[in-house]
Every structure is written in structure tokens, then in C-alpha cells.
Amino acid sequence: MIASxxxxxxRDKAVLSGIGETRxxxxxxxxxxxxxxxxxxxxxxxxxAGLKPSDIDGIIPFAIPPLVAxxxxxxxxxxxxxxxALTPMGGASATASLQCxxxxxxxxxxxxxxxxxxxxxxxGTRITSRLAAMPQFRVVGEFEVPxxxxxxxxxxxxxxxxxxxxxxxxSRQLAEIAVTMRRHALLNGNAVMKEPLTxxxxxxxxxxxxxxxxxxxxxxxxxxxxxxISAADHVQDMPKRAVYLSGVGEGHPESPSxxxxxxxxxxxxxHKAARRAFAMAGVTPANIDVAEIYDCFxxxxxxxxxxxxxxxxxxxxxxxxxxxxxxxxxxxxxxxxGLLSQAHVGGMNHIVELVRQLRGEAGRAQVKDxxxxxxxxxxxxxxxxxxxxxxx
Amino acid sequence: MSASNYLVPEPDAGPDTxxxxxxxxxxxxxxxxxxxxxxxxxxxxxVCAECYSMEAHWVPVAERGAVHSWTVCHHAFLPAxxxxxxxVMVVADIDVDLRVNLQLEGPADQPLKIGDRVxxxxxxxxxxxxxxxxxxxxxxxxxx
Numbered sequence: 001m002i003a004s005x006x007x008x009x010x011r012d013k014a015v016l017s018g019i020g021e022t023r024x025x026x027x028x029x030x031x032x033x034x035x036x037x038x039x040x041x042x043x044x045x046x047x048x049a050g051l052k053p054s055d056i057d058g059i060i061p062f063a064i065p066p067l068v069a070x071x072x073x074x075x076x077x078x079x080x081x082x083x084x085a086l087t088p089m090g091g092a093s094a095t096a097s098l099q100c101x102x103x104x105x106x107x108x109x110x111x112x113x114x115x116x117x118x119x120x121x122x123x124g125t126r127i128t129s130r131l132a133a134m135p136q137f138r139v140v141g142e143f144e145v146p147x148x149x150x151x152x153x154x155x156x157x158x159x160x161x162x163x164x165x166x167x168x169x170x171s172r173q174l175a176e177i178a179v180t181m182r183r184h185a186l187l188n189g190n191a192v193m194k195e196p197l198t199x200x201x202x203x204x205x206x207x208x209x210x211x212x213x214x215x216x217x218x219x220x221x222x223x224x225x226x227x228x229i230s231a232a233d234h235v236q237d238m239p240k241r242a243v244y245l246s247g248v249g250e251g252h253p254e255s256p257s258x259x260x261x262x263x264x265x266x267x268x269x270x271h272k273a274a275r276r277a278f279a280m281a282g283v284t285p286a287n288i289d290v291a292e293i294y295d296c297f298x299x300x301x302x303x304x305x306x307x308x309x310x311x312x313x314x315x316x317x318x319x320x321x322x323x324x325x326x327x328x329x330x331x332x333x334x335x336x337x338g339l340l341s342q343a344h345v346g347g348m349n350h351i352v353e354l355v356r357q358l359r360g361e362a363g364r365a366q367v368k369d370x371x372x373x374x375x376x377x378x379x380x381x382x383x384x385x386x387x388x389x390x391x392x
Numbered sequence: 393m394s395a396s397n398y399l400v401p402e403p404d405a406g407p408d409t410x411x412x413x414x415x416x417x418x419x420x421x422x423x424x425x426x427x428x429x430x431x432x433x434x435x436x437x438x439v440c441a442e443c444y445s446m447e448a449h450w451v452p453v454a455e456r457g458a459v460h461s462w463t464v465c466h467h468a469f470l471p472a473x474x475x476x477x478x479x480v481m482v483v484a485d486i487d488v489d490l491r492v493n494l495q496l497e498g499p500a501d502q503p504l505k506i507g508d509r510v511x512x513x514x515x516x517x518x519x520x521x522x523x524x525x526x527x528x529x530x531x532x533x534x535x536x
Contacts, residue, residue: 128469142403143435147495147523149481150469157463158483158493165461165506207478210464258435260483260493265461 010099011280013106015235016243016389018049018228019352022118024192024343029123030222034066037224038118039075045226050239051112056228058083058104058113060097062346064090064130072114083110088136089250091294091379092269093117094348096250098387101229111231117348118224126220127151136380139257149260152296153217155381157209159265160299164211167314169302171211175202176320177298178215178340184327185337187364192221193341216298218339225348227355235392241359242392246372247281249273250385259381270307270376270384277374278309281388285309288388289370290357291331292350294378295338301325304376305333308386327365335365347377351387358391400472402521409436411450416522419514421455423490424448434490455512456529457486462496462504482526484510496526 020041022030030037038061046053053076059069061084069084083104087096094117101113121127128151131137140149149155163169179199185191197215205214235242251272255261278284285308293308295301302316310331311319319325325333336342336353343349354375356362362370370391377385405413415422423434428445432453438446462482468474480496482504496504497513509529516522 139435142405142409144493145401145470146403146521147481147493147525148465148473148476148479149493150473153467154463154465154469154481158461158481161463162461162506207464207466209467212463258493261435261491265483 008280010102010106010248011246011282012244013232014102014229014245015232015238015392016227016245016351016355017112017230017234017238017240018045018047018051019226019355020044020046020048021190021225021345021349021352022223024190024221024223024345026122026192026219026221030120034119034124034224035071037120037222038067038116038226041118041224041226042072042114042116045114045228048240049112049228049230050237051228054078056112056114057081058101058110060085060087060100060113060115062117063088063093064134067116072116083113087250089377089380089383089385090134090136091296091347092250092377092383092385093379094346094351095248095375095377095385095387098229098245098351099248099250099385102245102248105229105231111234113229114226115229115348116224116226117346120222121220121344122222124222136257144258144260153209153212155259156297156300157212159259159303160211160297162265163299163303167317169317171203171213172199173317173320174211174216174298174302175199177295177301177325178202180320180323180326181295181334181338181340184335184365185341188336188342191337191342192219193337197341212297212299218296219341219344221343221345223343223345225345225352227348227351243355243358243389244392245387246283246390247277247279247388248386249276249280250383251276253382256381256383266303266313268303268307268378268382268384270304270378270386273384273386274308277386277388281390283372283388287372288331288374290335290354290367290373291333292335292338292354292373292375293333294347294350294376295334295340296378298340300378301333304378304384307384308374308376327367332367335362335367350375354389358389400517400521400523401470408438412436413521415450415452416514416524420452421512421524422450423453425451432489453490454487457484457510459504459506459508459510460485460491461506464500480504482510484526486512492524492526494524494526496528498528
């Protein structure tokens, strides 16, 4: 694959230098404020990077309230914050923030960018109320919510239904994804879900928005995760093995504010992001050893596998069957259990897990000799973001 | 308080979109047609993406179309939608080039498939709000 100069511009210019997470919990809730959760995860990520909090000179807080960059400046006594930004792409934000951070670093604006996400998604404000506050939902808020399409499950379910009608994709194939994520979560000491899940249990779980059953839907949970991304020349001072950001991109679909108005319901922003990220990294899907794929719903994993080029359109169902995305399978996916079974931390936990895999710190879920990995974000009516990382 | 006491969330319309809602109250489904290039657009918005004109007329659509996809909703994410459960949301191709995502009236357990014929109808919610809905077309009327 030939990468043009513009798509190569961010390749290996930045490293994932630090990762941090809180405990992920549901009932009775974290008992902490979202600010305290994010500060806890941020302090862990900064220490992991071999930095002091006051070394942070760039901040990208999650675009959904309540935190702003100023909260970190105040709590950490940051003397000279040089860069702050938001990437308001819902679940695609965390991975899109890597592009934003790398661009700021490559441009010489700052050296150490903290990217933060955390909330009480279980014990605090739930999904429907959070969405209502987002400007990206203004259009459906006026034209679809009054008719009864209110939540992501209801906006995305017709996409899954269309895939099933066009390609014969089945609910049992979606169950394979849920079951695999659960199996991986059980290897992780910090997962909300602690019991195995079978295909039959998935098939008998209650319908939410057909074809999505309860176990097709991600968790609502409390917790925070943060990463620090640093200029590549920081590797000499880093206590941990370097993980380079080799390729990254964000993509926005046609009609980004309303799925229903998109001519091709199956066309996410992901394929646009993937094209840029793969070209920048100079690799192909065949080079990817492990993938952490945003899994707000099982089907969203299946369709992203197609958009990313791991299989052709319509082949996602066959791809995930028979342990295809399990540890030991052809492409291990969501080795931490994902949003479906570890916790819903907006996909920041996917970035954390990919860094762990490429450092060789993933414990019982470690993919042997993982050298190149991929992480995605997805959200906000099918915005996509893709990052490709390699171990140093 | 029973579920039916909860009110349907009402749209927060403004000058760019109010004619659409006013049209529904009159039993007409109106979309914008660019005054410059003639391109129709939906959902209502200020600019034509073809020619960037900000002038538009409101024109009625042919209210017939076909199922593009759907979901049967079994869980209410707002209290107002507990009473109608289960209900079907249908994404439909309407007229020649328009899309809607509306509730389908009638039983939720009747099978659906892509291409099934539907038409727009109007449901009065209260004196301020009339919502468009979809109803199935009987086969004889499919080519009407």
C-alpha cells in the first residue's frame, strides 16, 4: 500500500506513553464524583508515563460534560497548558482524540496530551438523559424522538435488521460476539460482568429493539479511563515499553445526524477513517494481531469488521462464528471484554487494553507476540475513528 | 401515575422547521424544495447542499412509499413510550427520494419485509402537535 505524504504525516510522531483506569462497577455505584473518577485515572496514567501531573501541557477531556480542561489545570497545578480541544463524536471521541493529540504534538504545540473519559453511567445520569443534552442529537430530538425513536438501540437496530435481510446475518451470530466478549472479560480482573454467558442465554434474553436483545447491548457502568500521548522523543524517558501511534483517522458518514436519512444505512464513517489510518501506518488488515473494536452493540462490531476490511460486506456473520474473534482465533477482538462485558468507558478502555497488549501486559488475555494492533471508536449516529499502534 | 399520563416529548421547533410541523396539523407532509436548483431536502435545514441557496419553498410529498428497514421496540427509553409497547419504527423510502423514520400503526407482530408498501397518515396528539405515522397499504392500492 502506498501512503501519500499527507497520510504519512502523523506516522510514529507520537507514543501512547501512559494508561490509567479506575475500578469499573455497577451497583451500588462508584460513590465518587465523575471529576474524582477522572482525576484518579489521570493520575495513574500520568505516573505510568513517567511524568508528573504538572508536565501535562495538552488536555482533551471527553466532549460530553461535566469535565473541562480547566478542571485538570486546577487539580494538577498545571502551570502552562498549551493545548485543549474537544472531539465531539460520541463513542468515536476517544480514538478520534488520538488523532487530535498527535496532530497537536506533531505541530509542535505541546508534548504530553492527557485524554480523559469517566462517568457514573450506572449510578448517575443514564444514556437517554445524556443524549438529550448533546447538540449532535438535536435533529433526531426534533424529528424522531417524538415518534418513538429515542435511544441508540432504536437508531441502530434498523441498520442491523437491514444487514440481516440483505445478507442473512442471524441473531445467533450476534450472540457469538456477546459470548466472546464475556469470555474475554472473565480473564480480566477489572470487569463488571463476572459470570459466563451462553448463546442460549443470549437468545432467551429479552428483546430491547429487535433484533437487539439485552445481551446485544453494552453495559451502563461507573468508572474512568485515561491515556497520555507524548511526543515520540519521550520514549527515552519512559519507564514502559513504547507503543507508537502508527496510523489514525476519523470518518463521518453521510447524514451524520440522522441514520434514517443516510442513503446506505450500512455506510458508517469507519471505512473512511480506516482507509486513512491503514495508509498512514503502511499496513493492511492482515498485519493486525489484535483489535479492540467499539462494541456499543454486538452488530456494530460485526459491521465494523467489514468496514475495516477484515472481511467483505455481508461476511461479518461468518467471520465472528466458530471462535473467529476469540483469543486464539484469526483476529482476537476486545480482549478485555469490551463495552459489552468489561465496562462502558466510552471506548477509552479499548485504547488502554490495546496499549497493554502491545506492551505485553495483558495477563491472561495476552495475544502472544502482539506487534501491531487496531482500536476503533464508533458513535453519535455512526461516526467512526480508527487508530493503529505498533510496539516499539 | 400510569404510563399513559406521561406526555409524548414535543418537538422544539424554530423558524427553520416550523412549517413542517404546521403542515402536519393540516394533514400535509411538507418538505423543503430549493428555490434556486429545485432539489428537495429533509429533515428541514437552512441550506441546500447542492447549490448552497438559503431560499426554499415548502412542498407536499407523495405520501406513499416502501419499507427500507425497521425495528420492533420492546423497551421504552422514555416513560411516554411504555403504553404503546411493543411498537414498530419503520425507516421508509417515501415519494422518489425521501426518507422517514416513523411509527407504524397497527399490530407489532405482523411480519415485515423490505419493500412492503406503506403510506403516511396523521395522528393528532394534542392541539399543538400532529405526528406523521405510517400505515400498511393493502396490496390492491400498491400501485395507486
